[in-house]
Amino acid sequence: MARNFTEIFGSVWFAIPAAVTVIMGFLAINALMIVWMERKVAARMQRRMGPTERGVFGLLQTTYDMIKLMSKELITPRHVSRKLYLVAPVVLFTPIIAICSLFPLSENWVFHDYDIALVLVLAFSGMAVVGIFAAGWGSNNKYSLLGAVRSILQNIAYEVPLILSVLAVVIMARTMSLHEIVMEQSTIPYIVVQPLAAIIFFIAATAETNRAPFDIPEAESELVGGFHTEYSGMRFGLFFFAEYSSMIIVCALATVLFLGGWQGPILPGFVWFFIKVYFLIFLMMWFRWTFPRLRFDQLLRFAWLLLVPLALANLLVTAIIVKLI
Amino acid sequence: MPELIRVGRDEDRDTYHLNMGPQHPSTHGVLRLRLHLKGEVILSADPIVGYSHRAHEKMAENRNYIQFLPNTSRMDYLSGMIYNVGYCQAIEKIIGLEVPERAEYIRVICCELNRISSHLLWYGTLLMDLGGFTPFLYCFEDRERILDILDLVSGSRLTYCYGRFGGVTEDVDDKFLSETLAFCKHLRNRLPEYDDLVTNNVIFQNRCKGIGHIDKKTCHEFAVTGPCQRAAGEKRDVRRDEPYGIYDRFDFKVPTRTGGDCFDRFMVRVEEISESLSIVEQAISKLPVGPVMAPKVPRKIAPAKGEYYFAVESARGHFGMYIVSNGTEIPERMHFRTPSFSNLATMRRVLKGSTISDTVAILGSIDIVLPEIDR
Amino acid sequence: MEMISDVYRGFRSLLKGMGVTIRHFFRKPVTVEYPRERAVVSKVQRNAIVLIEKDDIGSHNCIACLQCEKICPSNCISITGSRKDGLAFKRPDTFDLNFALCSECGLCLDVCPTDTLGYSKQYDKAGYSREDFFYDLLDQWKATEETALGTLREIERKKKEEREARRKADAEAKAKAKENDDGDEKA
Amino acid sequence: MSSPVLDILWSQFPHLESTDCADTAAGCHVSHACRREDLVGISTVFRESGYRLEMLTCLDERAGRKMFRLVYHFTQIDPVERHRVLVDVPVGEQAPTISHLFESANWYEREVYDMFGVSFSDHPDMTRILTEEGADYHPLLKDFGTIDGPVKGGDDA
Known part of the structure; x- marks a missing residue:
């Protein structure tokens, strides 16, 4: 598809902004949908109504909210470290756009399919923590700083099991191209043969996106807002947007790695892809609205003492079996 | 206080002060905790109260005994009925006023419902502090039913002024009784669901077990009362030890635990909910017919000169009223010994060595109501 | 081994919790959609006080005795009253309530000697300033005040007649009794 | 009213004036009037006998007796026994702290x-707790006054 963009615009310098716009639009629409869905799911689990006023079932409510956020005055507190404070939301958001260009939505729908797409995805998703730390440090606020520090520790702890569980898939598929990984799963999805890796991946991914019960960096009952305490208006909106976009990304990655991507009977590929992604997103919401938050040291202990050994063992067993077969 | 916002002085570069509150999501009102931290570990904690001081004791000296009635439920707005009725019972005891049987039973029903509603709110807010939002709304849903029931007789939903010297303002009707019984049944079915969602949840247990120990010694030194004291293993309940009203006629257990940590306090309160339910059911089954107001209530309430003390068990512990009368209609002095005041004071000792995450759990588990501390 | 069983139990408890929330997910919401649905208000719901109509008068029966003004802990009631021609009791000229101060304790209802105070049923009054909560309780009775005064005078006149009649009857009875006594003495 | 703590108190503090009020509405079992210098000693006895300080407050009796009166409530939990200790503090003088006990x-x-x-x-932190820091008033003094005077019912009802 990237090639198509270049053909349409004639030059790669026009094609890149166009592609970014398309991705932003895609993310925006999905994020708005997910925010709406989150509010509806939360409401129904708590026996409430959720948004009902704007649009059918309140579907336009989140759009109104976004317009409100955009129209708000951008406040820069006087005590912040200006450069870091301003650059942080952008640093957080840029890698997300890059990652999005790598996902195969269906057999032919992909911006660019690299051989090492998986490495890129993991590398870019690791960059998010830089943005979070910049926000926390630049805000010059103790709560933000605590949030940022917690965020870094958490990300370091959960990158490891995340990558280890992904490696098991890579060993089985013998490729790092997302497109080929999906193609490998044409008979059975990897969740059947790699259930442990799938579970570890999903838990680590939930922690990676700072979603409850791992929302320790922004725990609002402890750290008020964590790293984004000092942000308001659309700058806060970007953090919010980034959180939901990274939800889409990890769920899309899980779909590609374990659920067989776009593959499925009868319906067209991208429909299957979205069904799977949205199911995983629902699962994440279900977690969030059921569990209390873990404490920081428990979270680390859980990662280092349970997830990492399990993922290593899983990897070892996978490697041995693959070798033997 | 410039000292508070400076990070790291030369002598202790890696420690800092953090003001938690007065505007903070989990300080339950306007409490400020001045924390001295090293990383996330608390070196010392100092609760600072008084942000909602309304001088109820001063107000009491400027009005007569009857006019003080609406103030009582505003001290602790979560167990307003208990405070209100307790104040009535204190004055009745002082002036020797007999209360009709039916009114006594109605008071017990309403007070226990109020206690359940207070515990439910505490349940929800503790879970919210721990990051679980859904149990909070489940508790509010059930609490809402209690408020509706109390609204049926008292006409208010939060700051009740239902008790009067010599009885209560309104008689209960069949609708009240049937709704109360239905609610008791509903909540009994509901509690196992709470257990599944919260009590047995491994994350919740890990968050609560082994933190915030308030042991017997601390209880003793700080005069801690209520569920916090019972969680430490001291079997003390004003309703049982110094029965007031007609509490000696009911059969109820005083739940105790031994550990004194957050989880024990949690379990004590959960068990208290079911004990209160049983008291409500007993009271309804025994409810006699008759008037709800004493036939002869003196128009002028002027207790004999002297000092009086009367205590009731509020949802948070020992609520004592110290009343000094000079023989006129205006009290000379009223002092209120409120439970949260003593319970919160323990935080200076208990919070030491815990982390910020534990702080919110510990604060949530002792169940403070700031207006009651500040009075 | 112990660790494995711990992990198993932990995950089971988490799944149980998820079971609870998903059960609620499929139940009906309990929300009362307020502006569209009205909440059912208790019969004794406390609210701003109003002067309630007495059937025999066709208006309120406030006698401006100032009992409620005196008992009010928040000083939110102020009444002035004056004597009207042909009435035994006073009648209020102004009856103002500062609802912003009211704490809904209901003490004023307790002391009212004519039981003419009641609670308003409007529970969702909102306003932009304090002045919006200064209520003139006599407002709704202004139009009927003249007729009410007439009725009251009528009642008062009837009562007076009754009293006169009773006094007359008493006097007659007394006189009769005296006559009888005299008669007895004579006899 | 007999209690082991009473014997100790009476033997150690001959100036203690105790009143038995177990059967009255006073809400405590024994009321003691003690001298200021005895307070710490008495508190120590209560502490060693397993009592807790349940309540402490003050009465402004400057108008009549030219004194402040401190009211301590010491309570034993099992069985319940409550002692009220009254201590007079002359205006302008300090009371001994028992916060170390x-x-x-x-x-x-x-x-x-x-x-x-x-x-x-000798109190470790003698600062204000409920009112604002640096205030120059003490609100429960009888001559503090009120903003808009007593409530009407207080006057003549």
Whole structure:
């Protein structure tokens, strides 16, 4: 598809902004949908109504909210470290756009399919923590700083099991191209043969996106807002947007790695892809609205003492079996 | 206080002060905790109260005994009925006023419902502090039913002024009784669901077990009362030890635990909910017919000169009223010994060595109501 | 081994919790959609006080005795009253309530000697300033005040007649009794 | 009323004037009037006998007796036994602190200082607790006054 963009615009310098716009639009629409869905799911689990006023079932409510956020005055507190404070939301958001260009939505729908797409995805998703730390440090606020520090520790702890569980898939598929990984799963999805890796991946991914019960960096009952305490208006909106976009990304990655991507009977590929992604997103919401938050040291202990050994063992067993077969 | 916002002085570069509150999501009102931290570990904690001081004791000296009635439920707005009725019972005891049987039973029903509603709110807010939002709304849903029931007789939903010297303002009707019984049944079915969602949840247990120990010694030194004291293993309940009203006629257990940590306090309160339910059911089954107001209530309430003390068990512990009368209609002095005041004071000792995450759990588990501390 | 069983139990408890929330997910919401649905208000719901109509008068029966003004802990009631021609009791000229101060304790209802105070049923009054909560309780009775005064005078006149009649009857009875006594003495 | 703690108290503090009020509405079993210098000793006895300081407050009796009166409630939990100890503090003088004996006294004494201006000697942190820092008033003093005067019912109802 990237090639198509270049053909349409004639030059790669026009094609890149166009592609970014398309991705932003895609993310925006999905994020708005997910925010709406989150509010509806939360409401129904708590026996409430959720948004009902704007649009059918309140579907336009989140759009109104976004317009409100955009129209708000951008406040820069006087005590912040200006450069870091301003650059942080952008640093957080840029890698997300890059990652999005790598996902195969269906057999032919992909911006660019690299051989090492998986490495890129993991590398870019690791960059998010830089943005979070910049926000926390630049805000010059103790709560933000605590949030940022917690965020870094958490990300370091959960990158490891995340990558280890992904490696098991890579060993089985013998490729790092997302497109080929999906193609490998044409008979059975990897969740059947790699259930442990799938579970570890999903838990680590939930922690990676700072979603409850791992929302320790922004725990609002402890750290008020964590790293984004000092942000308001659309700058806060970007953090919010980034959180939901990274939800889409990890769920899309899980779909590609374990659920067989776009593959499925009868319906067209991208429909299957979205069904799977949205199911995983629902699962994440279900977690969030059921569990209390873990404490920081428990979270680390859980990662280092349970997830990492399990993922290593899983990897070892996978490697041995693959070798033997 | 410039000292508070400076990070790291030369002598202790890696420690800092953090003001938690007065505007903070989990300080339950306007409490400020001045924390001295090293990383996330608390070196010392100092609760600072008084942000909602309304001088109820001063107000009491400027009005007569009857006019003080609406103030009582505003001290602790979560167990307003208990405070209100307790104040009535204190004055009745002082002036020797007999209360009709039916009114006594109605008071017990309403007070226990109020206690359940207070515990439910505490349940929800503790879970919210721990990051679980859904149990909070489940508790509010059930609490809402209690408020509706109390609204049926008292006409208010939060700051009740239902008790009067010599009885209560309104008689209960069949609708009240049937709704109360239905609610008791509903909540009994509901509690196992709470257990599944919260009590047995491994994350919740890990968050609560082994933190915030308030042991017997601390209880003793700080005069801690209520569920916090019972969680430490001291079997003390004003309703049982110094029965007031007609509490000696009911059969109820005083739940105790031994550990004194957050989880024990949690379990004590959960068990208290079911004990209160049983008291409500007993009271309804025994409810006699008759008037709800004493036939002869003196128009002028002027207790004999002297000092009086009367205590009731509020949802948070020992609520004592110290009343000094000079023989006129205006009290000379009223002092209120409120439970949260003593319970919160323990935080200076208990919070030491815990982390910020534990702080919110510990604060949530002792169940403070700031207006009651500040009075 | 112990660790494995711990992990198993932990995950089971988490799944149980998820079971609870998903059960609620499929139940009906309990929300009362307020502006569209009205909440059912208790019969004794406390609210701003109003002067309630007495059937025999066709208006309120406030006698401006100032009992409620005196008992009010928040000083939110102020009444002035004056004597009207042909009435035994006073009648209020102004009856103002500062609802912003009211704490809904209901003490004023307790002391009212004519039981003419009641609670308003409007529970969702909102306003932009304090002045919006200064209520003139006599407002709704202004139009009927003249007729009410007439009725009251009528009642008062009837009562007076009754009293006169009773006094007359008493006097007659007394006189009769005296006559009888005299008669007895004579006899 | 007999209690082991009473025997100790009476033997050690001959100046103690005790009144039995177990059967009255007073709400305590024994009421003691004690001298200021005996207070710490009496508190120590209560502490060693397993009592807790349940309540501490003050009365402004400057108008009549030219004194402040401190009211301590010591309570034993099992069986319930409550002792009221009354201590007179002349205006302008300090009361002895018992916060080293009972931790609960720390905040109670701060409250008394805040509300009445009666300060306690050797208290670790004699600052205001409920009203604002640096205020120049003590609100529960009888001559503090009110903003808009007493409520009407207080006058003549």
